[in-house]
Amino acid sequence: MIAIIGAGRMGEALLAGILNTGHDPADVLVTEARRERAEELRERYGVASVPAARAAARADTLVLAIKPQDMVAALNEIAASLPADRLVISVAAGITTTVLEKHLAAETAVVRAMPNTPALVGQGMTALAAGTHASEEHLARAEALLRPVGEVLRVPERHMDAVTALSGSGPAYFYLVAEAMIEAGVLMGLPRPTAERLVAQTAVGSAAMLRDSGEHPALLREAVTSPGGTTAAALRELERRGLRSALTDAVEAARRRSRELSEG
């Protein structure tokens, strides 16, 4: 049995992704304190909501998808009822395996994961790092749980803040670009549904090329850039406005924030 403690945006994305790939809702529990939200999840996915301590006692694998700021309180809530052989997977930004282990019984197997919301549609990217007591078998279990909702990569834990800044927060950067492009289309007089469709499919197609062609993004960009053409004019403007350095600074800010969250 799997329990998802904290079924907010990320918890729900994982829940939906896991159920979409064939898990029986009867084998999945969620912990959601707000009654209306618990009811919504039951109606939408057929999963039961139980208090965290009960979920901890019943599930073999616990996924902690609560905010970093709520993590210590939640760990204290489950620690006493968590049998020693359970696997605890935390997806919280900035919360290290050392912090997780400190608030759980000695030798609890802990895996730190950083997924992203495209898990909802089976296109997530999750990085995993093992805690001190997580064996290869525990990592394989975490991987088996998350693999159906997207790609999984094992990384050294020291890379987790950078991973969070790139793939954890990354979908938001792409959505901001998409939003700005759609508004630009509307500004030029395109009907909104037309602009939305053009941008969404351009994003999907570009992402597929990026992932599947094996080409460096600079080469893919070059192939779009006809001499003396429209793309070159647009790219000059993006470079002049500092898109590249804005993105570098943005990703570094996210990593800094992830580190701050680990300091409590």
Ligand SMILES: NC(=O)C1=CN([C@@H]2O[C@H](COP(=O)(O)OP(=O)(O)OC[C@H]3O[C@@H](n4cnc5c(N)ncnc54)[C@H](OP(=O)(O)O)[C@@H]3O)[C@@H](O)[C@H]2O)C=CC1
């Ligand atoms: N959103 C994303 O793209 C990603 C998020 N994450 C991580 O996922 C975690 C959740 O983020 P996100 O989903 O965005 O945030 P949300 O605020 O949407 O979700 C947090 C959820 O946890 C619930 N909660 C709080 N305390 C407890 C508790 N003690 N027991 C059970 N449930 C509790 C909240 O309930 P209530 O609303 O009732 O307070 C809420 O439903 C964070 O740690 C974040 O770093 C990781 C990768 C990507």
Ligand SMILES: O=C(O)[C@@H]1CCC=N1
């Ligand atoms: O914004 C956040 O803190 C979380 C972590 C990665 C994506 N969302």
